[in-house]
Amino acid sequence: MDEQYLPATVEREAQASWExxxxxxxxxxxxxxxxxxLSMFPYPSGRLHMGHVRNYTIGDVISRFERMRxxxxxxxxxxxxxxxPAENAAMANSVPPAxxxxxxxxxxxxxxxxxxxxxxxTRELATCHPDYYRWNQWxxxxxxxxxxxxxxxxxxxxxxxxQTVLANEQVIDGRGWRTGAPVEKREIxxxxxxxxxxxxxxxxxxxxxxxxxPQVKTMQANWIGRSHGVRFAFPYEFDGEAGRLWVFTTxxxxxxxxxxxxxxxxxxxxxxxxxxxPELAVFIEACKQGSIAEADIATIDKKGMPTGLRVDxxxxxxxxxxxxxxxxxxxxxxGAVMAVPGHxxxxxxxxxxxxxxxxxxxxxxxxxxxxxxxQPWYADKERGRCVNSGAYDGLDYLEAVDAIATDLAxxxxxxxxxxxxxxxxxxxxxxxxxxxxxxxxxxxxxxVPVPDDQLPVLLPDDCxxxxxxxxxxxxxxxxxxSCPACGAPARRExxxxxxxxxxxWYYARYCCRDNDTAxxxxxxxxxxxxxxxxxxxxxxxxxxxxxxxxxxVMRDSGLVSVDxxxxxxxxxxxxVAETYYRDxxxxxxxxxxxxxxxxxxxxxxxxxxxxxxxGQPVTVGGIEKMSKSKNNGVDPQTLVERYGADTVRVxxxxxxxxxxxLEWSDSGVxxxxxxxxxxxxxxxxxxxxxxxxxxxxxxxxATDDAARPLRQEIHALLQQALHxxxxxxxxxxxxxxxxxxxxxxxxxxxTDDWRARVAHEGLGILLRLLAPVAPHFCHHLWRELGYGEExxxxxxxxxxxxxLVKDEIELxxxxxxxxRGQIRVPASSDRxxxxxxxxxxxxxxxxxxDKVVRKVIVVPGRLVNLVVTDAN
RNA sequence: GCGGACGUGGCGGAAUUGGUAUACGCGCUGGCUUUAGGUGCCAGUACCUCACGGUGUGGGAGUUCGAGUCUCCCCGUCCGCACCA
Numbered sequence: 001m002d003e004q005y006l007p008a009t010v011e012r013e014a015q016a017s018w019e020x021x022x023x024x025x026x027x028x029x030x031x032x033x034x035x036x037x038l039s040m041f042p043y044p045s046g047r048l049h050m051g052h053v054r055n056y057t058i059g060d061v062i063s064r065f066e067r068m069r070x071x072x073x074x075x076x077x078x079x080x081x082x083x084x085p086a087e088n089a090a091m092a093n094s095v096p097p098a099x100x101x102x103x104x105x106x107x108x109x110x111x112x113x114x115x116x117x118x119x120x121x122t123r124e125l126a127t128c129h130p131d132y133y134r135w136n137q138w139x140x141x142x143x144x145x146x147x148x149x150x151x152x153x154x155x156x157x158x159x160x161x162x163q164t165v166l167a168n169e170q171v172i173d174g175r176g177w178r179t180g181a182p183v184e185k186r187e188i189x190x191x192x193x194x195x196x197x198x199x200x201x202x203x204x205x206x207x208x209x210x211x212x213x214p215q216v217k218t219m220q221a222n223w224i225g226r227s228h229g230v231r232f233a234f235p236y237e238f239d240g241e242a243g244r245l246w247v248f249t250t251x252x253x254x255x256x257x258x259x260x261x262x263x264x265x266x267x268x269x270x271x272x273x274x275x276x277x278p279e280l281a282v283f284i285e286a287c288k289q290g291s292i293a294e295a296d297i298a299t300i301d302k303k304g305m306p307t308g309l310r311v312d313x314x315x316x317x318x319x320x321x322x323x324x325x326x327x328x329x330x331x332x333x334x335g336a337v338m339a340v341p342g343h344x345x346x347x348x349x350x351x352x353x354x355x356x357x358x359x360x361x362x363x364x365x366x367x368x369x370x371x372x373x374x375q376p377w378y379a380d381k382e383r384g385r386c387v388n389s390g391a392y393d394g395l396d397y398l399e400a401v402d403a404i405a406t407d408l409a410x411x412x413x414x415x416x417x418x419x420x421x422x423x424x425x426x427x428x429x430x431x432x433x434x435x436x437x438x439x440x441x442x443x444x445x446x447x448v449p450v451p452d453d454q455l456p457v458l459l460p461d462d463c464x465x466x467x468x469x470x471x472x473x474x475x476x477x478x479x480x481x482s483c484p485a486c487g488a489p490a491r492r493e494x495x496x497x498x499x500x501x502x503x504x505w506y507y508a509r510y511c512c513r514d515n516d517t518a519x520x521x522x523x524x525x526x527x528x529x530x531x532x533x534x535x536x537x538x539x540x541x542x543x544x545x546x547x548x549x550x551x552x553v554m555r556d557s558g559l560v561s562v563d564x565x566x567x568x569x570x571x572x573x574x575x576v577a578e579t580y581y582r583d584x585x586x587x588x589x590x591x592x593x594x595x596x597x598x599x600x601x602x603x604x605x606x607x608x609x610x611x612x613x614x615g616q617p618v619t620v621g622g623i624e625k626m627s628k629s630k631n632n633g634v635d636p637q638t639l640v641e642r643y644g645a646d647t648v649r650v651x652x653x654x655x656x657x658x659x660x661x662l663e664w665s666d667s668g669v670x671x672x673x674x675x676x677x678x679x680x681x682x683x684x685x686x687x688x689x690x691x692x693x694x695x696x697x698x699x700x701x702a703t704d705d706a707a708r709p710l711r712q713e714i715h716a717l718l719q720q721a722l723h724x725x726x727x728x729x730x731x732x733x734x735x736x737x738x739x740x741x742x743x744x745x746x747x748x749x750x751t752d753d754w755r756a757r758v759a760h761e762g763l764g765i766l767l768r769l770l771a772p773v774a775p776h777f778c779h780h781l782w783r784e785l786g787y788g789e790e791x792x793x794x795x796x797x798x799x800x801x802x803x804l805v806k807d808e809i810e811l812x813x814x815x816x817x818x819x820r821g822q823i824r825v826p827a828s829s830d831r832x833x834x835x836x837x838x839x840x841x842x843x844x845x846x847x848x849x850d851k852v853v854r855k856v857i858v859v860p861g862r863l864v865n866l867v868v869t870d871a872n
Numbered sequence: 873g874c875g876g877a878c879g880u881g882g883c884g885g886a887a888u889u890g891g892u893a894u895a896c897g898c899g900c901u902g903g904c905u906u907u908a909g910g911u912g913c914c915a916g917u918a919c920c921u922c923a924c925g926g927u928g929u930g931g932g933a934g935u936u937c938g939a940g941u942c943u944c945c946c947c948g949u950c951c952g953c954a955c956c957a
Contacts (some may be wrong), residue, residue: 043957084956156955167955215876219952222875294953298873331954346873422954429955540876542954574951603917604900605882625950654897655884661950663884671897674912681912683951723888732886732949735896742896812892817938819892857937862891867937 001687001784005645005680007776014776015116023792024118026074030526035071037063038507038566040535041078044104044126048111050575050626050652050664051536053636057649058572058658059534059729060117065725066531067118068141069796074527076510077112077119079105081128082434083499084167087465090433097433098461101128111637115645116776123510127502132509134456135519140191141449142439142557148194151447154426155266155292155331158186164469165430171291178467185288187266190428190495191437195549199224199420202548211568213659216540223541226423230405231334232414234261234311234320238272243313245269245322246334248419253400256389257340257361258313259351262304262325264335270324272305280305280324287326294329302327302350305795314413315404316390323349331423331840351803363387424679425546427498429750432463432471434496442483442490451484457492503543503552507533507565520559533566534658540571570658570728577632577664579621580609590631591618593664623663634664646774647673653730653773676777679741679770683763683781688748689756690763694786701800702757708803713743714762715803721769722799734773740766765797813838814865815847823864831858838864 002009018024042052055740056077063075079101086097093100105126112119125132141420143149157166165186170177203224206217227731230252245261263270265287274281283305290296303326310319316516327346341351351358362384386392386400395403401416404687422529428437436457438450450457460478463471472494483490508520511527521572535543544566551565580591591611596618599608611618626633639648650672656662683690693699701711714813721736724851749759764787771778771791782791806827811834813821821841825834838844844866851868858864 040957045957080957083928165955168953169956171955219876223953225875254896292955295873298953300873302873423952431955498929498955500954502949503957536957537877537951539938539952541952545954576950600882600900602900603882604898606899657885660878660885665884666886667898675897677912720888731884732896735886738896810892817891822892855937857891859891859938863938865891865937 001684003676003681003684005777007646007676010206010481010780011114011116011645011776014779015113017779018116018118019102021138023790024075024120026072026076026120028523028526029072032072033070034527035063035066035073035532036530037066037073037075037525037532038510038530038534039075039077040539041080041503041506042108043080043083043085044101044108046104046107048108048636050634050636050662053115053648054575054662055534055572056112056117057652058570058728059532060115060119060775061649061653061730062532062534062728063118064792067792068768068771068794073118074123074510074817075117075119076123076125077117077121078123078125078506078510080499080503080506081105081125081126081703082133082496082502084169084431084433086433087431090464091467094464096462096464098128101433110279115636115649119136123513124505125509125513127435127452127499127506128433128459130456131516132506133459133502135505135509136497137438137450137455137457138452138519138556139553140497140501141452141455143553144449145681146556148197148553149191150194151189151191153187154190154192154428155185155187156430157291158184160184163466168291168293171293171296174290174296182289183291185290185292188430190426191439192424192426193549195425195546196420196422198549198552199226199422201552202545205564207565209564209569210735212566213569213571216537216544216569216571219540220545223422226431227419229417229419230401230408230414231417231419232314232374232408234314234338234424235413236309236311238309244413245336247336248333248417249338251340251343252404253384253386253392253397254281254340254343254361254393255315255404256386256392257342257359258320258338259341259357259359260321260323260339260780261311262323262328262337262339262350263307264328264330265324265326266330267324267328267335269309269322269336273309273322273324277308280307281324282749284324287324300326302346302353304354313763314408314411321356323354332421333419347796358598359388360390361386389770391744393838415536425498425500425549427501428495429471429498430494431496432465434499435459435502436472437493437495437497439493440481440490441493442488444488445483445485445490446483447493448483450491454484459496470495479803495745500543500546501550504546505554507547508551508554520554520741524559525561526752527561529562529564530566532568532570534570534572537571537573544569563649567708567719572658573656573661574625575662575664575833576623576625577634579624579630579632580611581621582611582618582619590629592631593634595667604662608780626664632664639669643669643673644776646777647676650676650734650774654734655731657729657731675738675741676774678745680777680781682745683785686759686763687785689749690760691786693760699757699760701761701803702754704754707754707758710743710747710758711761711800711803712806714758714765715799717743718765718797718800722797725769729734730773733769737766737770737773740769767791768794768797809861811838811861812863813841813844814863815844815868817865818847820844820847834864836857838866 003695037059039055067073081101086101089100090097140149157171159166159179161179161181166176171183174419175182181797191209203221203226206221227250229248229250231248233246235244265284270284274284304323307322309322311322313320313468339347341347342360343362386395392403405416436459438457442448460475465471479491481490481492507530508524511524512521515521547565554560577593580596581588595612596609597612598606601607609618609620623631649667655668717736717740721733724732744762747755747759749756767778767782788794808824809827811823813823814820821843823837823841825837847870850871852871853866853868855867
């Protein structure tokens with residue numbers, strides 16, 4: 001074998017071998033134990049970034065690990081190929097999004113292959129392909145039939161200059177990103193999916209997902225936001241016209257503290273009041289400025305204006321002023337809220353600002369009410385009792401809510417109600433590069449679904465967006481069609497679907513990608529659910545919730561038999577790196593980490609950095625997520641070319657556990673490379689004796705006494721590595737591999753038989769442990785040293801329990817919890833013997849001599865703690 | 873604003889889940905090898921102290937024989953918020 005580790009050669013050969021043997025094609029064989037390992041598919045943005053490399057390396061390590069444990073592993077890959085960036089690139093380069101997307105896919109596929117991922121490429125799919133998106137359309141039509149899909153008006157960001165709908169991302173500080181014009185909210189008709197129909201089921205099912213991180217489940221539960229409360233109405237009569245202002249509250253017990261109501265700017269009452277109140281009309285118009293993003297709405301200055309209208313308190317009949325509030329959302333509940341400034345912080349601030357009355361109606365133990373000192377204390381449901389509330393005085397939360405709901409119901413003005421924060425999913429996008437919504441608009445028949453036999457509605461692939469609306473609207477060949485119902489000339493819907501639709505079921509399609517007559521088939525049930533799903537924490541809510549919803553819709557349509565798509569979920573951390581910059585005439589210029597030289601003091605502490613181009617200092621700007629704007633990204637391609645894929649994989653897995661953020665470090669990569677080179681050198685040095693042993697059939701482990709301590713350590717490290725593989729903590733797996741190498745490093749394998757056997761056993765274990773992480777490297781050495789043909793099929797190493805047995809154990813001795821000594825005792829020692837040995841230790845006696853031992857704690861295998869006090 | 877995380881040497885991180893804090897790697901210091909080296913190898917490296925010993929896991933309190941780990945309060949950083957994917 002080569003004395004030198006040449007990654008390019010090793011990796012080329014290994015990849016060619018896997019390719020020609022079809023090693024990673026997962027057979028549809030339901031008789032074998034399956035493992036479906038899935039990483040979130042990439043958006044084909046152009047080149048792989050380190051976040052992709054990390055995501056797919058984690059998935060690949062798990063796939064190879066499960067395969068070596070004997071499972072039939074499916075690891076597919078595809079492309080989330082519709083989306084906004086392709087339209088932006090089209091505008092910048094005058095290239096159709098389709099062409100740009102396909103070129104990116106071709107390039108990134110080569111990159112993925114160069115990293116040696118164990119992917120079954122025969123199942124590759126792209127969501128922009130008609131074979132895929134036709135099933136989006138087909139299932140959408142089923143949802144229309146079942147009523148899950150429906151049409152209603154929704155609010156979008158509108159750029160009045162470009163006359164186009166903007167994504168939240170395209171709104172910067174309330175203005176359109178290209179025009180700088182203040183963005184307006186505009187209502188348009190859209191299609192919605194009734195995800196709220198599954199709100200209860202999806203919420204309750206979270207308890208049955210033990211393989212999901214608790215924080216993700218908490219986030220989903222909060223997002224669904226099931227709350228128990230009362231929906232009730234304030235009756236009114238204006239100019240002889242009677243009506244009801246409906247609101248929802250979870251704090252019906254505070255209803256007697258209502259001092260005003262607030263409605264959204266789009267609320268009918270606001271519009272009515274504005275008819276003869278120009279000032280209010282101006283205010284309402286102002287409220288309609290700005291983006292629809294909830295984060296923006298929630299952080300704006302809370303402003304309001306009185307409508308001059310008064311409604312009646314449903315229980316007391318007192319008049320209650322109605323205000324318009326810019327913080328009230330029309331899309332949530334009924335677009336109106338009751339305000340109880342005495343017991344709600346936001347209402348309290350609003351009341352102070354506009355000098356509205358504040359009334360205490362809940363007793364707050366230990367707090368006294370006064371206008372100056374009152375802190376709006378959101379009375380604890382367990383403790384607060386009603387005061388100043390007439391008939392409800394003295395009732396606790398539950399009693400008060402019951403009594404008030406009963407009284408409201410008697411007047412037919414309200415009832416208890418369960419409400420969700422979750423809103424139905426609006427899927428219409430006024431964009432070109434997406435899946436067409438299969439609807440035809442006919443003057444006579446209205447909105448007519450496209451019949452199944454006319455699917456797919458093909459998206460023209462040669463449009464070039466120009467930033468002024470959806471280019472499909474200018475494509476007569478797309479728009480003009482005939483009505484499927486009456487045959488008259490009609491127009492196609494030009495809205496496309498949210499790209500979250502595409503990503504809501506791709507995991508199922510991998511299982512039956514070649515089926516051109518049905519969305520799913522039996523093979524989907526054989527592979528599903530996904531055993532391990534891996535992706536960024538940023539998808540914790542939306543993508544995962546939509547996928548859980550879509551799976552249930554498919555289940556209820558008889559397309560899959562599972563309830564949940566993903567049994568286990570791993571949310572990987574971000575890839576971050578140091579930033580470097582200079583401020584130049586008000587502009588901040590960022591330097592790539594590869595283009596600066598870091599300065600350190602004698603202790604290795606960073607003192608500054610110099611730019612390579614001119615040797616002048618740059619500012620060290622802190623650790624940030626790798627991004628184009630901060631120019632702190634590292635190109636995986638360059639690294640693979642310099643060090644090989646295995647080194648990149650080793651570093652990526654070693655630098656941090658999968659869930660934590662991973663900080664980039666050039667010297668850390670060097671460390672990974674050094675490790676592989678040292679291991680290679682060891683294998684080269686041991687080649688002769690190991691190959692000799694492997695040539696003679698089954699190799700028995702060394703039984704000599706001299707081998708015992710080494711074998712004990714080898715198997716202890718193996719045990720730790722197996723434990724950490726089991727919990728997917730790969731950084732400590734690699735740590736164990738490094739320790740194994742350090743341990744084996746001093747062994748002269750060629751000098752006698754027991755050393756050769758220990759070397760053979762240790763190296764065999766090490767190569768298999770490392771194989772999922774550095775697959776090309778281990779594949780190569782496994783063959784070179786004669787262990788066998790394919791390390792993937794070599795079987796997973798197991799701990800030799802007999803080798804772990806120790807004659808003597810070490811224990812530490814504490815006195816009052818402080819470390820005072822170490823003792824060695826026979827492993828068979830009982831509690832008394834251990835305690836006596838601890839008391840006898842010379843250094844321990846220094847600290848116990850003039851004290852009284854009150855208590856002795858013996859933790860087997862770990863420590864002895866002597867609790868002492870002064871003699872008196 | 874709401875929701876969810878995180879905080880340990882100069883740095884990334886470890887701590888078998890309440891039991892020796894800092895494993896492994898990087899960096900740094902010193903030495904050896906090499907024609908040379910940005911290669912390789914060896915040793916040292918939390919802080920204070922000559923030492924005995926003491927201190928130390930963002931800050932403050934608490935539970936415990938024992939807390940990085942559990943509880944409460946505070947500070948800081950990061951992620952998501954429905955049209956980025």
